[in-house]
Amino acid sequence: MEKIQVTSSGPLRGKVRVSGAKNAALPIIAASLLGTEDIYLEEVPDLKDVKIMCQVLESLGADVQPLGPGELKINASKINNYKTKYELMSKMRASFLVMGPLLGRLGRTENSLPGGCNIGSRPIDLHLKGFRALGVEVEEDIGNVLAYTDHLQGGRIYLDFPSVGATENIMMAAVLAEGETIIDNAAMEPEIVDLASFLGKLGARVTGAGTSTIRIRGVKELGGTKHSIIPDRIEAGTLMVAGAITGGDVLVENIIPSHMKPIIAKLQEAGCLVEEFDDAVRVKGGQDLKAINIKTLPYPGFPTDMQAQFIALMTQCKGTSTAIETVFENRFMHVDELKKMKADISVDERVAMISGGKKLKGAKVNATDLRAGAALILAGLVADGVTEVGEIYHIDRGYENIEEKFRSLGANIQRVQVDQ
Ligand SMILES: CC(=O)N[C@H]1[C@@H](OP(=O)(O)OP(=O)(O)OC[C@H]2O[C@@H](n3ccc(=O)[nH]c3=O)[C@H](O)[C@@H]2O)O[C@H](CO)[C@@H](O)[C@@H]1O
Numbered sequence: 463m464e465k466i467q468v469t470s471s472g473p474l475r476g477k478v479r480v481s482g483a484k485n486a487a488l489p490i491i492a493a494s495l496l497g498t499e500d501i502y503l504e505e506v507p508d509l510k511d512v513k514i515m516c517q518v519l520e521s522l523g524a525d526v527q528p529l530g531p532g533e534l535k536i537n538a539s540k541i542n543n544y545k546t547k548y549e550l551m552s553k554m555r556a557s558f559l560v561m562g563p564l565l566g567r568l569g570r571t572e573n574s575l576p577g578g579c580n581i582g583s584r585p586i587d588l589h590l591k592g593f594r595a596l597g598v599e600v601e602e603d604i605g606n607v608l609a610y611t612d613h614l615q616g617g618r619i620y621l622d623f624p625s626v627g628a629t630e631n632i633m634m635a636a637v638l639a640e641g642e643t644i645i646d647n648a649a650m651e652p653e654i655v656d657l658a659s660f661l662g663k664l665g666a667r668v669t670g671a672g673t674s675t676i677r678i679r680g681v682k683e684l685g686g687t688k689h690s691i692i693p694d695r696i697e698a699g700t701l702m703v704a705g706a707i708t709g710g711d712v713l714v715e716n717i718i719p720s721h722m723k724p725i726i727a728k729l730q731e732a733g734c735l736v737e738e739f740d741d742a743v744r745v746k747g748g749q750d751l752k753a754i755n756i757k758t759l760p761y762p763g764f765p766t767d768m769q770a771q772f773i774a775l776m777t778q779c780k781g782t783s784t785a786i787e788t789v790f791e792n793r794f795m796h797v798d799e800l801k802k803m804k805a806d807i808s809v810d811e812r813v814a815m816i817s818g819g820k821k822l823k824g825a826k827v828n829a830t831d832l833r834a835g836a837a838l839i840l841a842g843l844v845a846d847g848v849t850e851v852g853e854i855y856h857i858d859r860g861y862e863n864i865e866e867k868f869r870s871l872g873a874n875i876q877r878v879q880v881d882q
């Protein structure tokens with residue numbers, strides 16, 4: 463079994479390049495099902511989730527060819543299957559994003575319910591509400607969803623919560639629907655904007671992405687294009703926290719700084735020095751980190767995908783910090799693991815209180831989900847002794863070459879084979 467071993471590393475220093483965003487690459491690869499000509503993608507991160515999404519596309523009849531590093535060529539002109547395989551769907555939440563494109567292309571899609579990080583119940587009611595508003599019949603059975611229509615018709619959808627996945631799925635169905643679709647209370651994440659820009663290059667007519675109202679005017683057919691995936695703001699944030707927690711000096715390159723506002727603000731509140739460049743951010747960690755408070759929210763609020771890494775940081779901030787999780791109802795599983803490392807944290811429903819500034823101790827811990835895994839690595843960098851992180855397949859879902867990137871900054875980290 464593979465584990466990641468981290469040993470107390472001292473201040474991290476140097477520069478490191480961020481990969482393309484997992485959460486932009488996944489919907490864009492799914493959206494490639496909409497095109498009828500060659501699609502060339504660049505800056506595609508080499509991740510387990512991306513590989514699974516490519517396998518999902520192939521199982522539907524698309525041709526997916528890796529070109530150079532980070533490059534994919536996709537041709538979906540001959541897709542012939544509307545059913546996705548349970549083995550693939552169960553491995554990844556985002557596999558559900560093929561529903562919208564399949565409805566657009568084939569008018570039919572059948573999927574088992576998606577897997578992914580166990581951070582809450584993660585229903586798909588808003589995706590289905592959106593499809594129904596576009597004239598789609600939806601039949602739900604235990605663990606299975608069948609959706610079909612013989613006429614995809616634009617409609618108006620109000621999302622009760624600005625769900626990222628629902629916004630993406632509805633956009634992808636609506637681009638080939640007849641007439642206009644309006645999504646109100648849409649998610650505003652940068653990954654939605656990247657998807658809209660990709661769809662636009664395929665020939666779709668999408669406006670308003672990045673605001674809470676997205677308008678889509680359906681077209682008859684979409685073509686091909688070349689597109690480069692935006693940088694991963696969560697990987698960037700994780701590397702910035704690595705600089706902060708170790709009192710280091712790290713230049714994180716290939717960043718869109720405007721995507722990083724809540725992270726930059728909270729690192730500054732904690733006492734770090736943050737310098738912004740056109741496409742990079744430098745973080746100098748303070749000697750005495752101060753307690754801070756975070757509350758996760760949809761974009762442009764503080765990202766839930768950075769909450770675990772910030773709790774690791776808060777264990778080193780003097781005083782009591784709080785983290786309020788409002789997006790997912792069960793996203794504090796890393797707390798029990800951090801407590802094994804002697805972190806002083808209590809959780810009351812959606813609020814975690816972190817009494818920080820105390821030395822952590824290395825321990826055997828498990829990555830209970832993707833960002834939990836990142837948080838444990840960050841904690842391991844400043845803990846006495848060795849931290850051994852298990853269940854690292856979660857980490858590999860979302861971080862490309864994580865040990866190499868940390869090692870390039872001077873971290874003492876390696877992947878090891880252990881008996882159990
Ligand atoms: C592949 C990808 O992009 N994953 C991201 C995406 O996940 P994902 O798209 O799954 O997240 P959503 O924005 O949909 O979920 C946010 C909240 O809405 C709820 N909800 C969602 C859909 C629905 O039909 N009904 C419903 O109630 C969820 O249970 C959750 O409480 O956005 C999350 C929130 O920023 C991030 O943590 C994930 O990293």
Ligand SMILES: C=C(OP(=O)(O)O)C(=O)O
Binds near residue numbers: 554832
């Ligand atoms: C929760 C995440 O991913 P997913 O939605 O794919 O489970 C994440 O990236 O932190």
